[in-house]
Amino acid sequence: MTVPLKAIDGNADLEALMTDLAVKARAAARVLALAPPEQKNRALAAIERATRANAPAILAANAEDVAEARAAGITSAFLDRLTLTPARIDGMADGVATVREIADPIGTVTESWRRPNGMTIERVRVPLGVIGVIFESRPNVAADAGVLCLKSGNAVILRGGSDSFRSCRAIHDCLVQGLREAGLPEAAITLVPTRDRTAVGLMLSGLNGGIDVIVPRGGKSLVARVEAEARVPVFAHLEGVNHVYVDASADLDMAKSIVLNAKMRRTGVCGAAETLLVDRAAATSLKPLVEMLLDAGCEVRGDDAVQKVDARVKPASDEDWDTEYLDAVIAARVVDGVDDAIAHIHDHGSHHTDSIVAENARTAEKFLSEVDSAIVLHNASTQFADGGEFGFGAEIGIATGKFHARGPVGAEQLTSFKYRVHGTGQTRP
Amino acid sequence: MTVPLKAIDGNADLEALMTDLAVKARAAARVLALAPPEQKNRALAAIERATRANAPAILAANAEDVAEARAAGITSAFLDRLTLTPARIDGMADGVATVREIADPIGTVTESWRRPNGMTIERVRVPLGVIGVIFESRPNVAADAGVLCLKSGNAVILRGGSDSFRSCRAIHDCLVQGLREAGLPEAAITLVPTRDRTAVGLMLSGLNGGIDVIVPRGGKSLVARVEAEARVPVFAHLEGVNHVYVDASADLDMAKSIVLNAKMRRTGVCGAAETLLVDRAAATSLKPLVEMLLDAGCEVRGDDAVQKVDARVKPASDEDWDTEYLDAVIAARVVDGVDDAIAHIHDHGSHHTDSIVAENARTAEKFLSEVDSAIVLHNASTQFADGGEFGFGAEIGIATGKFHARGPVGAEQLTSFKYRVHGTGQTRP
Known part of the structure; x- marks a missing residue:
């Protein structure tokens, strides 16, 4: 990753960049959808190792983010969310291990029945596709969301807060290293490689069918904006009164x-x-x-x-x-x-x-x-x-809508299904 | 129903009318969500009876629609879809009986488990809320969609084609009669009482949270418009290649x-x-x-x-x-x-x-x-x-999206769920 920190010049270029990311994520999603559980778990094990091994690099990147944020005079609550410590990185790596251990939802037959004509119909879990995750200051969301999407066979496009850009990039390096070691496409976990805030609006547009669902992780103003502007489904809760x-x-x-x-x-x-x-x-x-x-x-x-x-x-x-x-x-x-x-x-x-x-x-x-x-x-x-x-092992958030996911959104809720029908030559009368 | 056929004057009035319909549908949805299966089935039985008893009135209304459409020089395929016969009305009534007989999805516990701390968690089916159904020339969709939404505990706002307005109104009278006989709110199955085509755009806007999902039933141009403009989830397929x-x-x-x-x-x-x-x-x-x-x-x-x-x-x-x-x-x-x-x-x-x-x-x-x-x-x-x-008994359509419903959309697919947790005083450590 050698992308500069400065914003990419001009919205047209950014739109082209984002569209390209989405096309690559879609191609990766096709591969990931068919990846066997063992291969995804090999990637998760490698991500855990890389996260622990690269803790010094993550901490160094985070220190730069923190210094910049401090200089900009941000609040102490914000600073607390932004700051990574060795213990927090350990927690992140432990989270990756937890996700590796949960049951792989993909391919599970959730229902099956036989029709009077002898056909069997199975309802089988499949991934959703490409998930867009928009988050704010907590850089560990990059790892948490990235690995949960991986486990559930979905590609993910991560867009972290501008203030945590260097930290997210360092974490993302570990995610990509794990994918590479397991022979999975690197675009399966994509980090938007720019701090330009216009990228958020582009993600909310759905990138011409490139993103299937948006998950916002952050404060009420972020969630409200996502719910108001997104042209694709959103898994979120605005507030918990x-x-x-x-x-x-x-x-x-x-x-x-x-x-x-x-x-x-x-x-x-x-x-x-x-x-x-x-x-x-x-x-x-x-x-x-x-x-x-x-x-x-x-x-x-x-x-x-x-x-x-x-x-x-x-x-x-x-x-x-x-x-x-x-x-x-x-x-x-x-x-x-x-x-x-x-x-x-x-x-x-x-x-x-x-x-x-x-x-x-x-x-x-x-x-x-x-x-x-x-x-x-x-x-x-x-x-x-x-x-x-x-008991879901991990969650990407909590949803209060009634469509698709509701309540804690774990690996199972990040899936769809297809009907698989086996016949012996049946035709419809 | 004494609403005139002419369009309501002015979009502001129509918007107020539609918003009011949606508010009443939402209130009806709350009642319907808690209605016991027997009460919904009593309404379905009464709807079946009313449909058969009112066949002459439905045919008379349909004859007026057909005469008007013929005078306007519509195609024969369109005319075939618009025309009701005694056999088609029988088929509609049989469809109501079929829906009465399928299992009631609401309240079903689809999963339950016990946590190590002794809490039990159940996943229970609940209705989605208010479903907007936009259809074209086939007036029988009013009955088919209306009773499937009723069975699944959802209120529905039906918007039929302008050309089938009188037929839909006559069918809707039967639906309302059934609701009334069972003591359920009449707004549970609402027919948009105007031919003004602006009503469709208002439904697609979601009516300020008044409609939870849109189901288009008709040709590709209708579905394409709904998919492009709807600000709420859509269950649909654009085409079947x-x-x-x-x-x-x-x-x-x-x-x-x-x-x-x-x-x-x-x-x-x-x-x-x-x-x-x-x-x-x-x-x-x-x-x-x-x-x-x-x-x-x-x-x-x-x-x-x-x-x-x-x-x-x-x-x-x-x-x-x-x-x-x-x-x-x-x-x-x-x-x-x-x-x-x-x-x-x-x-x-x-x-x-x-x-x-x-x-x-x-x-x-x-x-x-x-x-x-x-x-x-x-x-x-x-x-x-x-x-x-x-084996779903009935369907409101077929969906090709991956969100929520996919494939044939039956009564179960018109539901959401909630988590019901029973404890004995558990607090979180």
Whole structure:
């Protein structure tokens, strides 16, 4: 890789470059779709080795990115996401090993049946094709997304944040080395070789059928732009305004531990709870739940009923019910039973992850049926919204749409299928 | 239904009307998503009864449409598609009964597993939401599509051809009567109550999130427009340029019966074969296959080798390899074995349905693996590309894309899923 850091001159040149990348990725996708599991796993093993062996080069490239970003005066949260450490590179390599170990989804027969005329019909998993991944400052996404696409037989075009360009390039070198060692086409994992931001818009156009799906990884503004502009399908969630509803039938100790975990385990993840709904009939539970959150350092913004239980509660505004804080802040209100909780979630939720704490099984089933979210939980924390926690081994993100992938998007969700029919000369009457 | 036939004045009014329809359809979709199978089946039974009982009214409305179309000087093929007969109305009612009898997909647990921490995770089928169906002259699509969406728990907005407006309205009256009798919201099956063609563009815009997916039913120009303009997912196939490849290992008698059926059983269906590929090593088979087609009244457009076997063969032009004739015409050429056949299909196919006739199982498996089409068949006719023939009971169409639905789109393919998690107080470490 000797591509210079400067932007390629002019949009016409960039468009030609991107189209060419997509054509090569499409050709690589055809090869990858037919690659046996062992060959893909050989590539994954080589990528893991290369990542560990090239850690010094990755760290050096990252140090340049970090120095440039620091000079530009970026925020400390951004700097934290951008910065790689030996431990983070180890984690990246461990992630590659995990993906190698998960089951290969391609070629799996998910259903098969015999027709009265003797034909057998099989539904077989095949890759989607070429996946475009657009991410921001975290350079490790290049490895995470790259290897998950490889495992699922898809070619991928990676477009990292401009600020992490050198780091991504160093990681990408390891990915390409692994592909090469396994005899797979290098274009199977392509990194957009320019920092020119116009490349993002070109990817969102679909590059004339060159990209089949876009996966954005980053903040809300990136996802919103992708959802608004993409002319191809998008696997994404804009936000996770997730709710925990504590029913009158809830066990208070269980409710406390679930609410605390859902909100405070990690406040910055998309599965974190942002709103607490407490059944009016659970009046005695309200105060201990609110005080527990306040004592744990969580700001509570409540309706009138919640404000009454503790002077530290701040009044909630209308916007609070629609806000994803990603911070130690929670909106809290009292609702009139499970129906009112469902109605609140319908009006304010983001179809991501919602949980009910209840001992009454019928109430719980009603909540699980009627709440229209990718993940609905009964007596468990919303923080389980994660491909690893679901047993998928790895995920490329979480989707809240209803098309194709929904919830944690793992290797299986990155596949399509075909119908394979075996006959003995059947013709249609 | 007392909406006048004239177009609603002005696009602003039409946009308001369509947005209002979509809002009501969305509300109906929420009710329908939770309706028990028995209630939906009661509606289907009532729709069947109403369709049979109202046959005279449907025929009268259709006669008006036909008279108007005839006066406008439309083609006889169009007239045939537009015209309803007592037998066609019976067929429509039988179709409703078939859909009532298929398994209800909603609520089905397609996978479930237990995590090491004791949580159980279930993947449960849920409806997609609001489906927009845009169709042309065949008024029976209103019934076929309406009841399949109902069965799969989706609300539907139907937009029929302007020429079949009165017929669709009469059929829609039966659908609404069935919904009403079963206590389901009438907006669950909505007919766009205007002939104004601007309505199509508004549907393609997605009506501000009011429509989740568009299914076009009609000719290539309609599908092309929908695929180009839709801002929501589309389940469709643009065309079926389907191939039959006759391998050197094929049984000649079987090849003859499959080729004849694939091309000539019905030439106007999307599963009809359009191109015959014959292995160069099957030299003795070429002449009998070509003569059989010619003798059956099929025009054959061949490459040099095919032209040599019979004087009636016309020369194929470059465009022939990419043409969906939907008529008694076939393009035919000789290829160098299965690899060349696969390469030809890659260059010229439409990812719809392709078949290999071969006794060599390894050759067949290679073809089935490498041909990137929704349906690939071994020793069976391409005319089996049909939801009914697959055992789905009914289909809303056939999709060639790789997202969500692929191949025949039946009730199951009109669903999404959610993850339902049951815990006993689990929190994430």
